[in-house]
Amino acid sequence: MNAIDPTEYVEVPEGVESLKFSIEKQQAKFELGVCMAIYKWEELNTAVENSWGGPKSGEKRDWLSGVVIDLFDEKAVDIQLIEETLLYAMVDEFDTEIDNDSALEVAALVMKFYKDVSLEKYAQIDELYEKWSAKQAIKTNAHKVHVEEDPNNPDVSDSDEDEEDEEEDATQMDVDAMEVDEEPQGPIVDDDGFELVQKKGRKGRR
Template sequence: MSHNIDPTDYVEVESGSLKFQDESQQAKFELGVCMAVYKWDELNTAVENSWGGANSSEKRDWISAIVIELFDEKVVDIQLIEETLLYAMVDEFDTEVDNDSALEIAAIIMKFYKDVGIKNYTDIEFLYNKYQEKQARGASNVAKIHIEEDPNNPDVSDSEEDDEEDENIPTLHEDSMDIDEEPSGPIVDDDGFELVQKKGRKGRR
């Protein structure tokens, strides 16, 4: 698919912004952006595995929002959308995507913008209907914010969240490890015994 995409394809207005003045058109475009972002398998994998932490689902919605904001400007091209998606994956999920998937999602978003401009909502509604069907079947939990409710990882997500916190702390904040881990159990004294025990538990993982 990507070989048919022109990364220099763009939309532009002479004045104002690319945002649709008609509220119903703008709403359809925003829905289209969300559906395109939700279609991105690499991002879905990052969310389902909580690579962005406990609020990974919220971060996915935030990515949709920053893409929508790109169209507050006078000109947007496919490459700008692609770069925005890739940077967001690195910043929010510590994940580098080295294939053309972000380019393909960017191309879909650009197509949706042009479709909405002529009030053609067919493809957007098709994706939205597929999304709703998946939700109705219970086949996906992407609309839920709480990672612990992920049907693919019902038993391990809580410990994964703890692991996220542990792994993000290591050498930068070793001195404060006992403080960061306080919620896990009571502090017996200030002599460091709790810290030693917790380090040993972490080492067994």
């Protein structure tokens, strides 16, 4: 890798308020590039995978991408500023000190992406994004269990509703039975003229 000049910088032209791109597509590509540079940082990935930043380590990585993007709301940014921001974040959020040049390399990549996007050159950013997406797809498939059954969830809910209906019917039958038992005692005669013996009436019969 070519030697990195930490003093390399970009600044706005006269009359422009910030380094943020005015064209939506360019700004979106730059933000994607920053995210890809951050996700490419192995030292940070190790910290996230081991939860050195706590249970929300993954969210902190995304937050750090946002912090770097916000640096370009100013009128000038150099590689050293980006590097320092990355190193401070590792100490503050992940309790990790980086003693190599990896943060400098990430900062230089962010700067390169900014300059590429300003020239509407998106090839490297798109390539990194495609590789990252492929890795995510592999991870997702590795953890996927019978995903093809997911569309049947509505059927499961329907069966749950049927079970609830059956339970309601059974409960209603129990209530009806209780109401029958509570009716006043007295002879019950069927259509053929025979008197039916009642359960409660057996008490008085010997």
